[in-house]
Amino acid sequence: MTICEIAGILDAKWLCCEEEADRTVLYAFASDMMSDVLAHVGEDTMLLTGLINSQSVRTAEMLDVPCLVFVRGKLPHKDAVQRAEQIGLPVLLTSCSMFEACGRLYAAGMTACSLSGYEGEADDDDD
Amino acid sequence: MTMIKETYPVKAGDMTAAGDVSARIKRQMKQLGIPASVVRRVSVGTYEAEINLVIHSEGGRIDFSISPEKITIRVVDQGPGIPDLKKAMTEGWSTATNEVRNMGFGAGMGLPNMKRNADEFTIESTVGVGTDITMSFNI
Ligand SMILES: Nc1ncnc2c1ncn2[C@@H]1O[C@H](COP(=O)(O)OP(=O)(O)OP(=O)(O)O)[C@@H](O)[C@H]1O
Ligand SMILES: [Mg+2]
Numbered sequence: 539m540t541i542c543e544i545a546g547i548l549d550a551k552w553l554c555c556e557e558e559a560d561r562t563v564l565y566a567f568a569s570d571m572m573s574d575v576l577a578h579v580g581e582d583t584m585l586l587t588g589l590i591n592s593q594s595v596r597t598a599e600m601l602d603v604p605c606l607v608f609v610r611g612k613l614p615h616k617d618a619v620q621r622a623e624q625i626g627l628p629v630l631l632t633s634c635s636m637f638e639a640c641g642r643l644y645a646a647g648m649t650a651c652s653l654s655g656y657e658g659e660a661d662d663d664d665d
Numbered sequence: 666m667t668m669i670k671e672t673y674p675v676k677a678g679d680m681t682a683a684g685d686v687s688a689r690i691k692r693q694m695k696q697l698g699i700p701a702s703v704v705r706r707v708s709v710g711t712y713e714a715e716i717n718l719v720i721h722s723e724g725g726r727i728d729f730s731i732s733p734e735k736i737t738i739r740v741v742d743q744g745p746g747i748p749d750l751k752k753a754m755t756e757g758w759s760t761a762t763n764e765v766r767n768m769g770f771g772a773g774m775g776l777p778n779m780k781r782n783a784d785e786f787t788i789e790s791t792v793g794v795g796t797d798i799t800m801s802f803n804i
Contacts, residue, residue, distance in 0.1 A: 571770075577777075587769075591680075592681065593680070594769065599688060
């Protein structure tokens with residue numbers, strides 16, 4: 539799915555790097571906890587979050603996240619968008635709730651990112 | 666043979682600057698043509714360590730070195746040290762404040778995540794002295 543299509547599905551507004559609209563995204567992950575994002579996100583995975591400070595952009599930067607979406611219409615801090623612009627990270631803003639944003643993307647065929655490195659541990663917990 | 670060896674200080678409590686050092690190290694690795702999958706693992710490990718320095722320590726430094734075979738990140742702080750390393754290494758165990766949680770951290774995932782991303786991971790900590798972590802990543 540391209541970021542352009544994602545923006546359409548979420549009725550989202552571009553906050554920066556619209557020139558990257560044709561970039562392809564394979565997977566999605568959604569969380570307000572950057573700790574969880576850092577532990578789980580694999581390659582080519584977009585991030586949906588309600589965390590509007592600059593750490594969301596930093597986290598996306600470390601993980602080479604192809605697209606960052608802020609949900610619930612929460613406008614991110616100015617320094618966060620500035621940073622995203624600097625590093626060429628496309629950022630979208632949608633008024634959808636986290637649930638609705640994820641639901642719309644899922645219904646449109648977006649795939650969840652597999653929880654890298656956690657399969658074995660999850661099995662242990664279930665025993 | 667070491668190609669690069671650098672040291673960056675990290676200040677305690679300064680959440681707005683948290684990530685600056687990791688971003689710099691990431692940029693250097695990319696410029697050197699280190700494979701993307703390695704860059705990613707080093708970046709995640711370094712960023713987790715940098716955040717820990719900011720939110721848990723009294724300040725410290727990150728040493729970054731590259732040899733032809735591996736990248737080494739050493740993270741040393743000036744205290745307070747970790748009383749129970751076994752607990753600290755357990756996923757979900759955290760002493761982070763609500764303030765830190767509101768900034769998206771403090772799930773008790775950082776240390777286990779560093780260990781998982783690194784090819785070699787060692788941690789030593791002495792209460793009243795500080796914590797010393799070394800992560801190495803094969804190129
Ligand atoms: N440099 C440090 N100095 C003192 N205590 C530390 C240090 N690093 C970690 N700790 C202690 O170990 C605990 C676990 O650290 P870890 O990085 O795994 O989780 P966290 O930082 O609490 O949350 P997260 O990393 O998920 O944001 C911390 O809550 C803290 O009590
Ligand atoms: Mg941590």
